[in-house]
Amino acid sequence: MTFFAPFTLPFIIGAAVMAAVLVAKYTLWTIHLPAEDKRLIRRNMFSAKSLAAVWEVVRESLLHVRIWRVNPMLGYMHSSLALGWFLLIAIGWIETVAYLGWGWVPLQGHVFFKYFMPVNGIAEHKAGFEFAMDLMLTVVLSGVALAWIKRMRSRLMGMRRTTRHVAFDRIALSALWFVFPLRYVAESITCAIYGGGSFLTGTTGKLLGEHLDSATLDALSEPAWWLYSIALGVFFVAMPFSRYMHIFTEIPLIFLRRYKLAPSVEEKSYDNFEVEACSRCGICIDPCQLQADLGIDDVQSVYFLRDRRYNMLKLATANNCLMCGRCQTQCPVGINLNTLRLNSRAKLRNIPNEGRYGYLAGLDRSTGEGRTGYFAGCMTTLTPRTLAAMNAIFEAAGDDVWRADSDGGVCCGRPLMLSGETAAARKMIDYNTGLFRRHGITRLVTSCPICLKVFREQYDLDGIEVLHHSEYICRMIESGRLHVDRSDELYTYHDPCELGRGCDIYDEPRRAIEAVGRLAEPEHNRRNSLCCGASLANTVIDDKQQRRIAQRMAAELEATGAGTIVTACPLCHKSIERVADCGTMDLAEVVAKNILRDKR
């Protein structure tokens, strides 16, 4: 049997185009990977990491476990389509093998098996196969139905907003919507003529057979299979240029990520894998406060990635993001959304200027040495009570501290970085690194999570332990160097984005607060905490908008009934302070207030 019929041509051509484009894309991206990334691949390829990646592919590309966790309804939609389709193909393949043996059958033979072999000789397993295929088709059709509903009414799916699409998406989406209903129709007609099929296609086939005469059925059969093949072909051609590119791209992405590849502050070829692995599921839209509080609905990660992918990214879109990371914690594909946004900004804005910041040379006016260096951070100088509290704590703990930026400090560089001026930020980084080394510190404490993040990620501070003041204070209390009094006062704590999601520090501030009082948690906390709105990463929204975001989040903190809102970032402090009705304090202040002096 040749397994050829003219109607299979659209499918064959579509599949060939898709395969060619996929191979071309992945090959080019891989060739253009920086040497360091290629080395990582070579080093890790033949290790347990690959096995772990295979397992993750099953979990995420087929079962979509992470989406299930965010939203079960959406999870069902994704896995019914992905797993259902995969099983249709897999069972279809086994079916062909069962009937025809291991001999080679062309692709269209598998896909249109029902057409080519409506009745076949072996009856024993037939009912089983027919049932399995019908079951899978039902599962996929239910997924398609949910996708329709999601498009019409995303609220039913537990999402407030759904994604808007570009032209290729529309083509692919429409084709995909029709693929399975058309398959259902075509198979049913074939069943009507030849019999067979199970509860779905078989029953429908019987119904059709009762109502239509065989001449009509014969006339309908060919066109139905043509339409099914065309829908498949159109989908395959549009697929590599549409959001559905994610179906395959997630697989190499999972492997590369296991091999420790990651995006960095400069754009690189690896980013393509992340950008095109976005399924535009839209899960990142709801957590975004720009959307929820301000109604801004064209800058969220899904739109940012889409614009970047199609080369239509505007600076205003790239800049309009708090980089709070709330979307990143929810993204089921685990895309490094913040880093990608950052390197897009760098690409659009980074203007290397060698002469810049020449004034930094010979600036260091500070004196002294000390085991511990304290870098308050620019913002902390605007919250002098925090500074005073830190002084009291250092004194009470009996630590010998050298102040790195009390007499005209240089910015840590993170704000420049957040604005995409990576080369300029380097100059701050080099200056401060030199400063820390010159004063021979072994420990660096900062009160600003923004500084902390850049110290940890971009500075080369081998041999210097970098701590946020919350970690430092917690350690001092727990090691018995700082004695505090525990009162009955009720506090609530706001997780600063850069400290929590940014540096993964959630427990130390809580332990420190619980050492001096009671703690009440707001509705959104830890990984889900809200942003205060004043983030340096956003240079687009204005004062009123910042205030509105702050009001919403402060209201949640006040709802805990706590008398004082505690935070651990001077910027959050400032922005909560101006909208909250109750008091706002830095963690250091709260602890300093309760120091027991006589115990020392």
Add this chain to the structure above:
Amino acid sequence: MRSIRFGYGISKPRAIDIDSNDLRKSNEILREMPELQTCIGCGSCTASCTAGNLTQFNFRRVHTLVRRGEYMGAYEEMNKCMLCGKCRLVCPRGINTRGLAMLIKRKLGDF
């Protein structure tokens, strides 16, 4: 003793010469950031400025001159800014000064 710089001083009287002051860029900047019109020239931005603490850079002076169409040297001056964002926190008019710093650089980059 070093003299104390409050971030402002007494300026010589000056007039805007429309023939020599090309307001095109200034208008563009004001169109993108209309809130700059509400600046009261209080100088808080300059007083809190991290870069101003280390150099003669005076942000209020730069953005005021730019608004008047006097761009000479503004880009170079603006490049001293570290984008730390303190000025935005202290501005009593809630002007997005950090965004302004970036905007001025973007608009005057080719001057």
